[in-house]
Amino acid sequence: MNTKFFSNYKILAGEKGLDRETQAVSLLDAPDGYKWVKGKEFVLSSGYLFKDDIELFKNTIVFLHKNNSTAMGIKLKRYLDEIPQEIIELCDELGFPLIQIPYDLAWIDVINAVNSVAMNRYIIRINDKKNADRLQ
Numbered sequence: 299m300n301t302k303f304f305s306n307y308k309i310l311a312g313e314k315g316l317d318r319e320t321q322a323v324s325l326l327d328a329p330d331g332y333k334w335v336k337g338k339e340f341v342l343s344s345g346y347l348f349k350d351d352i353e354l355f356k357n358t359i360v361f362l363h364k365n366n367s368t369a370m371g372i373k374l375k376r377y378l379d380e381i382p383q384e385i386i387e388l389c390d391e392l393g394f395p396l397i398q399i400p401y402d403l404a405w406i407d408v409i410n411a412v413n414s415v416a417m418n419r420y421i422i423r424i425n426d427k428k429n430a431d432r433l434q
Contacts, residue, residue, distance in 0.1 A: 304411065308398040310381055311389035312369070318395070320368040323409045332358045337366035340412050342405060345378035355385055359394055369395035371408065376401065 321338040329347055341362055348355035362370060381396065389396045399408055
């Protein structure tokens with residue numbers, strides 16, 4: 299979150315979980331779509347699924363957290379004007395980051411930014427391991 303790509307994003311809740319590793323991006327577009335996460339995903343949502351169903355929102359957050367997803371990014375002011383306080387409290391309690399994505403960003407811009415950061419970190423880890431192996 300502290301790279302130039304994410305300067306206009308806002309952490310809404312779950313800040314203590316920002317150290318989770320991200321390896322991919324998933325889009326949530328069906329009420330049961332969260333069931334197919336594999337972990338380490340930054341899950342994106344327009345909020346449409348949750349506009350009239352706070353229980354689905356809670357169940358999704360809990361499932362994503364238990365299955366090692368990284369965070370949920372959500373666009374406000376389209377289907378949700380604000381995040382219900384219950385969701386903020388749940389994310390804070392779990393340490394599951396809930397991040398507001400700027401309204402005007404296209405999904406591909408978000409996906410490219412996340413992938414760029416994830417790939418750069420992966421390359422750094424590989425290089426660090428190679429350098430460590432050389433020292434042994």
